[in-house]
Amino acid sequence: MLSRNFRASAIHAVSILACALLLAGTLACTHSTSSQQSPEGPVRRELTDDAGRRVSVPVPTNRVISLAPNLTEIVFAIGAGDRLVGRTTYCDFPAEAKAVAAVGDTLQPSLERIISLQPQVVLISTSSQLEVFTKQLQNQNIAVFVTDPRDLDGVFRSIEQIGLILGHTQQAEQLIQNLRDRTRAVEEAVKGRPPVRVFYQLSAEPLYTAGHDAFVTDLMRRAGAMSVTADVPGAWPKYSNESALAAQPEAIILPTGGSMGAANSTVTEALAKSSAARQGRVYKINDDHLTRPGPRSVDGLEAMARALHPEAFKQ
Amino acid sequence: MSITASGFVNSTSRQNRVTLRKTLISCLALFAALLLSIVLMSLIGSEALPVRDSLCALATFGASSCGLSQDQFDILFQIRLPRILLAAAVGGSLATAGAGYQALLRNPLAEPYLLGISNGAAVGTMIALVFFGTNEWTRPLLAFTGALVATLAVYRLARGRAGATPERLILAGVIVTTFLSSVIVFVTTLMDATRIRSFTFWLLGDLSGSSKTLLPVAITIAVAGTLALTLNARSLNLLMLGERDAFDLGVEVGRVRVVVFVVASLLVGSSVAASGSVGYVGLVVPHLARLSLGSDNRISIPAAALLGALFVIVADTIARTIIAPRELPVGAITALIGAPLFIYLLKRA
Numbered sequence: 001m002l003s004r005n006f007r008a009s010a011i012h013a014v015s016i017l018a019c020a021l022l023l024a025g026t027l028a029c030t031h032s033t034s035s036q037q038s039p040e041g042p043v044r045r046e047l048t049d050d051a052g053r054r055v056s057v058p059v060p061t062n063r064v065i066s067l068a069p070n071l072t073e074i075v076f077a078i079g080a081g082d083r084l085v086g087r088t089t090y091c092d093f094p095a096e097a098k099a100v101a102a103v104g105d106t107l108q109p110s111l112e113r114i115i116s117l118q119p120q121v122v123l124i125s126t127s128s129q130l131e132v133f134t135k136q137l138q139n140q141n142i143a144v145f146v147t148d149p150r151d152l153d154g155v156f157r158s159i160e161q162i163g164l165i166l167g168h169t170q171q172a173e174q175l176i177q178n179l180r181d182r183t184r185a186v187e188e189a190v191k192g193r194p195p196v197r198v199f200y201q202l203s204a205e206p207l208y209t210a211g212h213d214a215f216v217t218d219l220m221r222r223a224g225a226m227s228v229t230a231d232v233p234g235a236w237p238k239y240s241n242e243s244a245l246a247a248q249p250e251a252i253i254l255p256t257g258g259s260m261g262a263a264n265s266t267v268t269e270a271l272a273k274s275s276a277a278r279q280g281r282v283y284k285i286n287d288d289h290l291t292r293p294g295p296r297s298v299d300g301l302e303a304m305a306r307a308l309h310p311e312a313f314k315q
Numbered sequence: 316m317s318i319t320a321s322g323f324v325n326s327t328s329r330q331n332r333v334t335l336r337k338t339l340i341s342c343l344a345l346f347a348a349l350l351l352s353i354v355l356m357s358l359i360g361s362e363a364l365p366v367r368d369s370l371c372a373l374a375t376f377g378a379s380s381c382g383l384s385q386d387q388f389d390i391l392f393q394i395r396l397p398r399i400l401l402a403a404a405v406g407g408s409l410a411t412a413g414a415g416y417q418a419l420l421r422n423p424l425a426e427p428y429l430l431g432i433s434n435g436a437a438v439g440t441m442i443a444l445v446f447f448g449t450n451e452w453t454r455p456l457l458a459f460t461g462a463l464v465a466t467l468a469v470y471r472l473a474r475g476r477a478g479a480t481p482e483r484l485i486l487a488g489v490i491v492t493t494f495l496s497s498v499i500v501f502v503t504t505l506m507d508a509t510r511i512r513s514f515t516f517w518l519l520g521d522l523s524g525s526s527k528t529l530l531p532v533a534i535t536i537a538v539a540g541t542l543a544l545t546l547n548a549r550s551l552n553l554l555m556l557g558e559r560d561a562f563d564l565g566v567e568v569g570r571v572r573v574v575v576f577v578v579a580s581l582l583v584g585s586s587v588a589a590s591g592s593v594g595y596v597g598l599v600v601p602h603l604a605r606l607s608l609g610s611d612n613r614i615s616i617p618a619a620a621l622l623g624a625l626f627v628i629v630a631d632t633i634a635r636t637i638i639a640p641r642e643l644p645v646g647a648i649t650a651l652i653g654a655p656l657f658i659y660l661l662k663r664a
Contacts, residue, residue, distance in 0.1 A: 205526075206516055206523045207523060229640075232640060233641070234641070237641045238516060238523075238641060238642045238643075239640060239641060239642070240360075240361040240362075240635060240639055240640040240641070240642055241394045241398075241523055242360050242362045242394045242395060243361045243362055243639065243640035245386055245389060245390055246362040246386060246387075246390060248386065269393075269526070269527070270393070270394050273389060273393070274386075
């Protein structure tokens with residue numbers, strides 16, 4: 001077993017090295033991998049996904065389906081868009097993605113169409129319907145891999161894992177390096193500046209915001225903001241109008257203009273007279289950059305930091 | 316609820332006077348309780364406000380801030396009070412509509428939610444939201460249309476050769492409800508993904524979006540609708556004996572039916588447009604009113620309106636504070652309180 005592992009590691013020396021470099025410390029532990037070269041089939045590799053499951057995937061995977069827009073963006077960003085044989089109706093970026101066959105939406109994909117597209121791996125971001133779904137796909141010899149980034153580090157991990165599955169480790173590494181550099185630049189710029197107290201308005205009527213578990217809460221923190229709802233349990237809680245006003249946010253962020261279109265482009269009635277609104281500190285930021293944990297999240301990070309700390313970015 | 320024929324037919328003028336006095340006394344008592352609950356519940360919320368200053372500001376109707384900060388004043392008068400008033404309007408409307416349907420259809424289970432009439436109003440509101448998003452006035456208008464169409468559909472379906480038996484009516488309600496639920500699921504699936512979440516919450520009944528445009532509409536319709544049905548209470552009393560008997564006693568059955576259908580649809584439409592489908596109010600509250608004050612509609616309809624307002628105000632206070640600063644849909648609370656209460660009332664009656 002040991003020697004077999006060793007041999008496989010030699011074959012994948014480059015990828016393992018890249019992986020080890022990127023996954024310093026604890027992260028590496030979650031990625032205990034073992035590869036097996038079966039005599040007749042392709043190389044398979046066992047990876048631990050974000051649901052804690054050990055998933056055996058062919059390396060490299062040539063036919064993959066993504067069931068979330070952020071995962072589709074990652075596949076294209078590492079230059080593996082040609083491997084994508086299926087996507088959801090929400091996957092509208094990059095433009096090339098729209099040419100790929102749609103298999104339904106994230107919560108209601110068509111199992112029949114997925115199977116008929118003959119993927120080797122299906123990437124999903126939610127484990128809510130996992131059980132039935134996985135069982136049926138496994139019967140068809142299709143691996144289901146959950147990747148559900150909760151923060152920016154999670155995004156980097158997802159990129160790295162998808163790179164590993166699709167055999168694009170180098171491009172993945174470059175992308176992560178680039179995103180890390182830009183993230184660090186933002187964090188450097190806002191460092192030492194007092195964090196701006198922000199209210200994140202996901203929708204106005206009824207009022208929804210970003211809670212403790214939301215991806216964007218981490219993004220706001222990195223952008224030099226402090227979400228006034230950062231400690232509220234859950235990812236997207238329905239929030240009290242009066243608590244939003246009483247929190248006295250200094251700025252309000254409206255995710256809008258992307259997939260949302262013109263929706264959510266005005267401040268909720270309860271906050272219309274808040275000091276943030278009166279002073280014009282209401283910032284509309286492309287919702288796709290804030291709500292899809294993917295490569296463009298760093299665009300959202302930069303946009304928020306520039307809006308909240310304009311003086312930090314004066315050249 | 317059993318309705319004895321003698322109670323209505325043999326009512327002499329002397330008994331009438333007693334009824335009028337009884338009506339006035341009980342309605343005044345309930346109205347006082349309603350006012351008290353409006354004041355008390357506006358002191359409770361996810362944010363704590365100084366009680367003395369808030370009471371002082373409320374006593375001056377907002378003319379003086381009584382030492383409340385600007386934010387506290389806005390919380391009290393811009394957020395909390397409008398929401399409580401909307402809860403009162405919605406509760407009053409739904410309870411009155413329920414009492415009206417129950418009397419006209421001679422069926423203790425007739426209720427806007429169970430008969431699919433709320434769903435009809437919800438479909439109307441959805442159409443308004445999708446096609447006339449910014450124009451808030453279209454919402455109650457189309458909700459009213461939806462409620463009226465659903466009412467007529469249920470009534471037509473329920474009417475067999477033997478008239479509308481209670482069982483037939485409920486079955487017709489189930490059919491209309493499930494059909495319209497499918498329509499709602501169909502439209503939400505087609506709708507923008509980002510709007511589905513807020514919409515499903517709204518469907519369960521949500522008072523947080525108390526819009527400044529719809530609040531006066533909801534209050535006006537609640538008051539006018541209750542008055543209209545109360546004025547027809549005498550005819551409704553006679554109708555509870557059966558349509559033929561009522562007709563023989565000089566009731567214009569057709570006219571009363573049209574009045575109840577239109578008024579109840581208006582009541583349901585305006586409350587659904589403002590707050591989604593809040594269930595159980597139209598069922599539990601009229602029963603409570605009849606059990607405590609008797610089944611004479613002249614007293615039970617206005618009493619149901621006031622009790623309904625009280626019930627939804629309390630339910631919504633729970634909904635907005637129990638997991639504060641997060642919120643629950645008020646429909647979940649009315650159902651949680653309403654279902655056990657209804658079972659208790661049935662067992663007792």
